Amino acid sequence: MNHKETERVCIKTRKVYDWVSRQVDVAVKSICNSDLDGLFACDLEHDDDANIADILCDAKVGGLSVECFLSDEHGHRINAKAHHNHRHHKGLTCKEIEQPNGRPDVEVTLPDGTEVTLQRVKVLIKGYVTVHLVNAAGHVVCCSKAIPFATIQTFLLCAPEGTELDCHVTFFECDSNLIATPDFAQLDVAITLCLDIQMEADVKLEIEARICRPREEILEGLMCPAKEFPPQCPEIFPAHKRPR
Secondary structure, X not given: OOOOXXXXXXXXXXXXXXXXXXXXXXXXXXXXHHHHOOOEEEOOOXXXXXXXXXXXXXXXXXXXXXXXXXXXXXXXEOOHHHOXXXXXXXXXXXXXXXXXXXXXXXXXXXXXXXXXXXXXXXXEEEEEEEEEEEEOOOOEEEEEOOEXXXXXXXXXXXXXXXXXXXXXXXXXXXXXXXEEOOXXXXXXXXXXXXXXXXXXXXXXXXXXXXXXXXXXXXXOOOOOOOOOOOOOOOOOOOOOOOOO
8 A cells, every 4th residue: 555545444542522620619627726736746845736826936936837738648748730530649539429320411501502411420539738837947847737628529521421530630729827826726728729520431433544654764774674564454344334
């Protein structure tokens, strides 16, 4: 066959049936008074369960800022963008919640008046954040235990039976505030994350294509032999004409 000619070939590929993005805001924790006891471990002459107000007001410590970040269950920082697909990744999970009777069908009217049938898909996102108290020199003075968070989000998607969820976090931001007085202490943690949600399945497609071959490499000396592909049987597969 002439290398410039095309032929009908069958390929296996991953097809995207639907794709949406969503910003999710989660109020992770509002921890008050005695619940803060033992939450922070501090590199000071204080017990782990010391009153956090005593630590913050210690003249030797100076002013502290509050920082939080996505972490694993041990408090180690992780990169949210490195998380991909529904698999558990270093403490961050994004996966579909299986429903007893499968994904329910939902009739939806589009803005142009078209009626379509979509499926209701429930997604669980869970992980941990860790809070650091940092001094003016940028040194971590106190480190909290890993604080768990979780949220369930519901999506209306083209998700027929056989499709699988592909979920990953494209953006993650954590905000934390600590109020501490001799009589009252409160830690508030909130996160914002952006989800990319896709429904996918492996499909086989018949396409008009031309076999790719490497160009000849410009080298001195011997050249590698050209890669030969097994011949196909175009008379029987894929068929040029299919019955309607």
